[in-house]
Amino acid sequence: MKRKKEMGFHTLYRIFIFVTLGALTISIIIPVSWVILASIKENSEFYGNPWVMPKGIYFQNFIDAFHKAKMGDYFFHSLLVTSMALIILLIVSLPAAYVLARYSFKGRKLLNILFMGGLFINVNYIVVPIFLMFVDGDKFLMSLVGNRFLLNNPFILALVYASTALPFTIYLLSGFFVTIPKDYEEAAYVDGSGYFRTMMKIMLPMATPSIITVILFNFLSFWNEYIISMTLLTKDVKTLPVGLMQLMQAQKSAANYGQLYAGLVIVMLPTLVLYILVQKKLTQGMSVGGLKG
Amino acid sequence: MKKGRARSTFIGLCITPALILYILFMLLPTFGVFKMSLYKWGGYSNKKEFVGFNNFKILMEDMNFFRSFQNTILLIVLVTTVTMTLSLIFAAILSRERIKGENFFRIIFYIPNILSVVVISAIFSAIYDPANGLLNSILSIFMKGESSPILWLGNQNLVIYSLAIAMIWQAIGYYMVIYMASMSRIPESLYESASLEGSGKIHQFFSITLPLIWTNIRTTLTFFVISSINLSFLFVKSLTNGGPDGATEVFLSYMYKQAYTNSSYGYGMAIGVVVFLFSFGLSGILHFVTKREHLEF
Secondary structure, X not given: OHHHHHHHHHHHHHHHHHHHHHHHHHHHHHHHHHHHHHOOOOHHXXXXXXXXXXXXXXXXXXXXXXXXOOHHHHHHHHHHHHHHHXXXXXXXXXXXXXXXXXXXXXXXXXXXXXXXXXHHOOXXXXXXXXXXXXXXXXXXXXXXXXXXXXXXXXXXXXXXXHHHHHHHHHHXXXXXXXXXXXXXXXXXXXXXXXXXXXXXXXXXXXXXXXXXXHXXXXXXXXXXXXXXXXXXXXXXOOOHHHHHHHHHHXXXXXXOHHHHHHHHHHHHHHHHHHHHHHHHHHHHHHXXXXXXX | OHHHHHHHHHHHHHHHHHHHHHHHHHHHHHHHHHHHOOEEEEOOOOOEEEOOOHHHHHHHOOHHHHHHHHHXXXXXXXXXXXXXXXXXXXXXXXXXOOOOOHHHHHHHHHHHHHOOHHHHHHHHHHHHOOOOOHHHHHHHHHOOOOOOOOOOOOOOOOHHHHXXXXXXXXXXXXXXXXXXXXXXXXXXXXXXXXXXXXXXXHHHHHHHHHHHOHHHHHHHHHHHHHHHHHHHHHHHHHHHOOOOOOOOOOHHHHHHHHHHHOOEHHHHHHXXXXXXXXXXXXXXHHHHHOOOOOOOO
């Protein structure tokens, strides 16, 4: 009798588990695949039942999104900004993290605290002062060299992105560098290797797994970012998420659904592909790196 | 001596670029927020007038600001409690129960976290669309004859909850993965002995799992406050733009509006300072009240 009751509870429990897991899975898979299917629907198919499958593959949406909505240009800008920001970030943060983790010198503690404090700086507040700083800077440059290049410049945007990612990246990388035994460097110095050479040839290769984690997380955040991008790139040069926002706004007045969802897929696809390729790395990296803001 | 100088040069060369970028684009702007909050500063003209705490005085009587305050608090409480509960439950299920395809679920649940907030907003506008939306078309099956569609984003009383759902949807996977990582470090033997003593699964969850990952929960709670303030801004900016009629205005969206649309930078930055102090204060309080004795495995 008692056993039967336990069995009943057990089955109920299993059902509960599968219902909850199933519900969340569906709530994620359905909307994401719906927009992917919607991107190949013709505009007339958007009136009426939204659950109807597309009649055929209407690829014109993507062509329109690429040319008419300029998502092709924006894609290129995003690629440019993201890769430049990643390169700047790595060049700047790797040596800094290495030195901060492995050399003792005057002021090291202060510098560590300084960079750690950056983890609490919220990028969305400081975007206004950065914008105003660039307005002033551009005015100054205008009077000095007759040219302005701080606002509406993808390189400057990349520089700002890299700077805002510095605290988290340095924190994560020095967390790794601290764990390497001192013997490696000592052996290298005995062999007559200089400081720079030791860092480049011995320490950096060992840090490859951490570097990959850094690249993954920051690629996602740079590629998806739009508040800074929207503020600092005010003219024709825009990044993908800002372009998508424009499409969303345009869609409200002139319903052009197909183009909107094609644009959405263009923004989403690179991150999804990357995710599928490296999902293990990404979800494991979280336990290594702890929390990002 | 020569070696010492080479060493200092090396250290200097490694640190300086990072320090310059950090000071230029992080520290100076942060000080800028505080400094500008004391000025009356309108837009591109260089008219800056020092007004002391006047901006803050105006702020204390600004009903729109209080509205954004209320909305933000509601979102923080709602999103934090729901996300935390759900992600803890899912993390416990996936790490404790031997379920086929555990990895599959983990991969799927993490997907929203890799999407841009703009993409998520576009997806949710498709879901919430009053005429041809996914949600209303499902509901219309159950509510035959109801003629007026539900305005998920158009109804002033409803819209904040619609927003909260989108935020929860985005966050569950991320926190689930964090909690799973710390749950996997709990030794299996604890659960085994608890089972032998006849303790049920739910009891085990409350008496073993929760206490042992408490440090982790505390840390995420602090981050929840900061990231809810942040994310609510990102979602509002792309999904509702504060509307309808200010029903979803949150801290930072109101700040951004004052600074750009209204061109009152000084006033906008005063809002920034208040939000800054608020988020730190709240994080601190949460950190303090959730203090428990640290448990070792």
